[in-house]
Amino acid sequence: MSIKVEGLSKIYSTQKAIDNISFEAMEGQITGLVGPNGAGKSTTMKILTASLTADAGEAYICGLNVTDEEMRVKSMIGYLPEHNPLYPTMYVKEFLTFIAKIHKLKNISKRVDEVIEAVGLSKEKHKKISSLSKGYRQRVGIAQAIIHDPKVLILDEPISGLDPNQIQEIRQLILKLKENKTIIFSSHILQEVESICDKIVILNDGLIVADDELSHLHKDHSQAIIIELELLNPMDQKTFLSIESDINFIKSDDNHFVIEVVSGNDIREVIFDKVVADGNKILSMAMQKKNLEKLFKSVTKV
Amino acid sequence: MTGYISIVIFLLLTGLFLWVFSDTSIINYNYASLGQLFTIAPLVFMFLIPAITMSSFSDEKQRGTLELLVTKPLTDWDIVAGKYLAALALAIIALIPTLIYYYSIVQLGSPKGNIDTGAVIGSYIGLIFLAGIFTSAGIFLSSITSNQIVAFILTAFVCFLLFWAFDFLSATPLFFGKMDNFVKGLGIEFHYDNISKGRIDTRDIFYFVSMIGLFLWLTIVSLDKRKW
Numbered sequence: 116m117s118i119k120v121e122g123l124s125k126i127y128s129t130q131k132a133i134d135n136i137s138f139e140a141m142e143g144q145i146t147g148l149v150g151p152n153g154a155g156k157s158t159t160m161k162i163l164t165a166s167l168t169a170d171a172g173e174a175y176i177c178g179l180n181v182t183d184e185e186m187r188v189k190s191m192i193g194y195l196p197e198h199n200p201l202y203p204t205m206y207v208k209e210f211l212t213f214i215a216k217i218h219k220l221k222n223i224s225k226r227v228d229e230v231i232e233a234v235g236l237s238k239e240k241h242k243k244i245s246s247l248s249k250g251y252r253q254r255v256g257i258a259q260a261i262i263h264d265p266k267v268l269i270l271d272e273p274i275s276g277l278d279p280n281q282i283q284e285i286r287q288l289i290l291k292l293k294e295n296k297t298i299i300f301s302s303h304i305l306q307e308v309e310s311i312c313d314k315i316v317i318l319n320d321g322l323i324v325a326d327d328e329l330s331h332l333h334k335d336h337s338q339a340i341i342i343e344l345e346l347l348n349p350m351d352q353k354t355f356l357s358i359e360s361d362i363n364f365i366k367s368d369d370n371h372f373v374i375e376v377v378s379g380n381d382i383r384e385v386i387f388d389k390v391v392a393d394g395n396k397i398l399s400m401a402m403q404k405k406n407l408e409k410l411f412k413s414v415t416k417v
Numbered sequence: 418m419t420g421y422i423s424i425v426i427f428l429l430l431t432g433l434f435l436w437v438f439s440d441t442s443i444i445n446y447n448y449a450s451l452g453q454l455f456t457i458a459p460l461v462f463m464f465l466i467p468a469i470t471m472s473s474f475s476d477e478k479q480r481g482t483l484e485l486l487v488t489k490p491l492t493d494w495d496i497v498a499g500k501y502l503a504a505l506a507l508a509i510i511a512l513i514p515t516l517i518y519y520y521s522i523v524q525l526g527s528p529k530g531n532i533d534t535g536a537v538i539g540s541y542i543g544l545i546f547l548a549g550i551f552t553s554a555g556i557f558l559s560s561i562t563s564n565q566i567v568a569f570i571l572t573a574f575v576c577f578l579l580f581w582a583f584d585f586l587s588a589t590p591l592f593f594g595k596m597d598n599f600v601k602g603l604g605i606e607f608h609y610d611n612i613s614k615g616r617i618d619t620r621d622i623f624y625f626v627s628m629i630g631l632f633l634w635l636t637i638v639s640l641d642k643r644k645w
Contacts, residue, residue, distance in 0.1 A: 196485060200485050217491060
């Protein structure tokens, strides 16, 4: 349930922005929509929020067809558009009150204060939006998306342009909202997507190239692991090969090694023992996790 | 900000023309009539109203806030009517202080109160309808461009055409007889003059209401087209 996209297509004159895509986002989960620029992420989100009309296919929010039940759908979704458009001449409280009125909320003043508190804008609530920094403006955008407590949250690049602290705060906020809601957000910052998403959909050139629970994605693409090692004294490559025969040496200076263990076996413990037995010492050893970035690059390479 | 400036400039200009510049001043004219106001106001409106409406949709498009509005539980009609009524309200608020002029002439007239009140009431109604049409045209033209200046120029031009062009056309040998009247009737001036005489004719009201409806409908169509 919650967000369902079936055979959605959108064509701009000759270019297919999205081409027959289908995917689902579940309640209680955070789904990440990822892809290179121009892949069709924003287009998909705009169709989900009835800001654009699809040329083919259907979109459903909580079982309701977005085209047929537009008004009902719009009152159930919270949307943060790309570039976070706001009215710069309005004050924060004024703007949120305006949005609350559009949603016909009860106890508007109380609700506005609640939401301002929830996104951490209490100190800025009497300021004009034009005088806020980007991070705070982003929070105002998120505030207007959640003020009516929607079942479905659609966030287009909610963390673009934020500094690491702000990203952390928004991340916490999104995680807090996860319960009982369906959240879908798009981002380029794969680290973020990886850290909070339960499910990832990768778009490239208008097509879906990957769509899976995060845990499954890693299993399919290469089991090899990479270990980075720094030793006090030089060591021979043969020592590694004696542990496992199928090892690729990505980097091999005298005491600095980056090796790829094709089988995927975690041989760190054995390496430790061997190094010590050799009379050598380990200064640092780390296993590089396969990460989303590599997967991303491999499926979106031109 | 635009609102305040527009009101001030409107009142300043009409005030100057009506009471200071001797060519057009009521005092020089010597008759206790507010007719001059109703001759001048349409001209001032032709610049004032584009100034009020030019940013209504162009600004939203430029900022991207139109996308915000369109994804909220608001119908296109909600959005268009909201913008329209706000702009019209501003134009009417600009007009209200001119009631002082009416009061002044009543006081200055000899004998006191010697003014055709019926015509004044009719004229104000005509002026409000005129503002209604200009504003609706302004809202529509603002919705088809994201550039405010273009919206302003187009609106001023369209208002000018609507007001005068048809009267001018009917005067040419192109049209004659019954056609003449029909062509005249397409223009605002004809109906505005009628109402200003103090006669409220349903045909004139029908004209004003349909023109406003036409422009607002066109605005909704233009909003809808964006989605495709």
